[in-house]
Amino acid sequence: MTDTPATVRPDRRAELASGLARIRARIADACAAAGRDRSEVTLVAVTKTYPAGDVVALAGLGVTDVGENRDQEAAPKAAEVAAAGVTPRWHFIGQLQRNKCRSVVRYADVVQSVDSVRLAAALDAAAAAGRDRPLDVLVQVSIDGDAARGGALPDAADPDRGLGPVAEAVAGSGALRLGGLMAVAPLGWEPERAFARLAEVAQRFRVRHPEATALSAGMSGDLETAIEYGATHVRVGSALLGMRPTLR
Numbered sequence: 001m002t003d004t005p006a007t008v009r010p011d012r013r014a015e016l017a018s019g020l021a022r023i024r025a026r027i028a029d030a031c032a033a034a035g036r037d038r039s040e041v042t043l044v045a046v047t048k049t050y051p052a053g054d055v056v057a058l059a060g061l062g063v064t065d066v067g068e069n070r071d072q073e074a075a076p077k078a079a080e081v082a083a084a085g086v087t088p089r090w091h092f093i094g095q096l097q098r099n100k101c102r103s104v105v106r107y108a109d110v111v112q113s114v115d116s117v118r119l120a121a122a123l124d125a126a127a128a129a130g131r132d133r134p135l136d137v138l139v140q141v142s143i144d145g146d147a148a149r150g151g152a153l154p155d156a157a158d159p160d161r162g163l164g165p166v167a168e169a170v171a172g173s174g175a176l177r178l179g180g181l182m183a184v185a186p187l188g189w190e191p192e193r194a195f196a197r198l199a200e201v202a203q204r205f206r207v208r209h210p211e212a213t214a215l216s217a218g219m220s221g222d223l224e225t226a227i228e229y230g231a232t233h234v235r236v237g238s239a240l241l242g243m244r245p246t247l248r
């Protein structure tokens with residue numbers, strides 16, 4: 001944290017404005033091509049590795065939702081942004097360890113990356129103790145069913161990692177609100193194949209959880225395909241803020 005409010009130089013602000021204009025145009029074009037209303041898709045600006053000043057500048061340009069993937073980085077950044085008088089919706093989108101839940105529930109409005117019953121229980125306990133309103137949760141699903149990587153497993157009966165049990169755990173908890181699903185296209189898969197598969201999983205999921213309509217899918221490289229297949233939230237980092245210095 002710093003004592004001075006988070007700000008950016010005018011040239012950075014101009015760079016962010018033009019990046020944002022490009023992304024907004026891509027989203028609008030994808031919605032038009034898919035016959036969807038533009039208001040159905042929310043841009044989540046993924047600000048990981050970028051400073052609080054960028055978040056404040058993006059908020060000034062009309063960005064309402066931001067995403068972060070590491071608590072160590074997000075917690076101080078959220079405090080710095082709040083100190084500047086700006087309150088975007090913070091989405092936690094990274095792999096979450098249970099011992100970080102107590103920190104994350106203090107600043108996050110949405111956790112998009114719940115993928116086990118044990119994590120749902122830890123997050124529920126933390127949210128019950130650490131906030132005065134429910135925490136929105138998306139269940140992260142594995143598109144390729146590889147249990148070694150992140151995501152609940154749509155076709156597995158696994159009591160901890162199966163999509164069914166994880167969704168039931170969130171829906172049945174006191175301090176979490178089940179909002180929908182999140183996914184990342186697996187490496188090496190064509191976006192078409194990945195998001196078509198995700199759309200099938202989401203359709204089945206909504207039979208059981210009709211109010212949980214959010215579908216967070218699509219990043220800088222594949223947001224058009226995700227929108228074609230029903231994404232309601234796209235998580236865009238590098239195409240908006242620039243290439244990150246390190247791979248995360």
Ligand SMILES: *Cc1c(COP(=O)(O)O)cnc(C)c1O
Pocket residue numbers: 046048069093094184219220221235236237238239248
């Ligand atoms: C970093 C990240 C993004 C954004 O990726 P870009 O390719 O930079 O747009 C989206 N989702 C998750 C889960 C991420 O970790």
